[in-house]
Amino acid sequence: MSEVLVLVDHVDGAVRKPTFELLAIAKRLGEPSAVFIGASDKAEAAAADLAKYGAEKVYTVDDAEVKGFLVAPKAEVLQQVAEKAQPAAILIVSSAEGKEIAGRLAIKLQSGLITDAVDVDGDGSTTQSVFAGNYTVKAKVTQGTPIITVKPNSANAEEAAGAGTVEQFSATVSDAAKTARIVASNPRQASGRPELAEAAIVVSGGRGTGGDFGAVEGLADALGAAVGASRAAVDSGWQPHALQIGQTGKTVSPQLYIANGISGAIQHRAGMQTSKTIVAVNKDEEAPIFELVDFGVVGDLHSVLPAATEAINQK
Ligand code: FAD
Helix, strand or coil, rough: CCCEEEECCCCCCEEEEHHHHHHHHHHHCCEEEEEECCCCHHHHHHHHHHCCCCEEEEEEEEEHHCCCCCHHHHHHHHHHHHHHHHHCEEEEEECHHHHHHHHHHHHHCCCEEEEEEECCCCCCCEEEECCCEEEEEECCCCCCCCEECCCCCCCCCCCCCCEEEEEEECCCCCCHHHHECCCCCCCCCCCCCCCHHHEEEEECCHHCCCCCCHHHHHHHHHHEEEHHHCHHHHHHCCCCCHHEEEECCCCCCEEEEEEECCCCHHHHCCCCCCCEEEEECCCCCHHHHHHHCEEEEECHHHHHHHHHHHHHHCC
């Protein structure tokens, strides 16, 4: 069976959940092999985690020549691993970085590329949701090694022991790939909440919050949820763009999505309509968001949410 390469998305060696989801997809296509580009002293622990989720092989590449640069060196490293492994497909998380790596890699390998897949079948055909969720596209790469970026929460991360055989891979990075050096980066704000794209529960707020996200954050913390926002809330400066959900923000697909003071514009729906259970709190019973909810509460979020939070905290 051919290998399927999964580029590992990690923070200082801690593998992030979307990578485990990709391993589950990789198993449908062939034999999952993870590619870990990171510090050598973090590789062993990462490989053990990857094996737990089905990685048969883990290529570990020391990041000495990659660290501190933008994505070009990573694309070169992945190209070299791909040329050696001759995989049936390459899967990458659909983040801004992942998509840029995928694009560069597709040119290097002269391969077809599909981005933002929400599903991948065993025969390599993919499903994408386009035009704000109005169309579902089925596509398949017909040239070279299929390179597919997959949105987080598109598959279940399933524990399934793989051999996790570690292969240290030494890659060379050209000077041309080292032209864009990172001079400063803002560390993520440690909110203590789960990462938005990976969270099982998302509590989001819109213009209806009036800029006071206290009730939204209170409910999120009671549920161990991530906080999200509509574009109106982001454009008003109430939340950072990193928390925006929708067509021009993030796509989330949690088990539970609670929209508060959000009207349900098509561009917002595009980022959350695949959530498993949708709840909305809105004081306007005619709000379009109520067309797609499983449970709706007509009321003022500033009184409904604190009451819900209190009830949850008493449990
Ligand atoms: P509004 O539409 O103003 O709705 C506020 C809601 O709050 C209303 O339904 C109101 O009844 C309710 N409300 C008010 N007070 C209370 C209260 N006290 N308690 C309960 N309910 C209350 N939007 C996104 O969200 N994400 C995107 O990525 C995005 N991308 C876009 C891309 C393009 C190209 C365009 C043109 C638009 C995009 N938009 C996006 C904007 C989108 O069209 C809407 O304008 C936006 O989603 C509205 O945000 P909102 O629901 O918070 O605000």
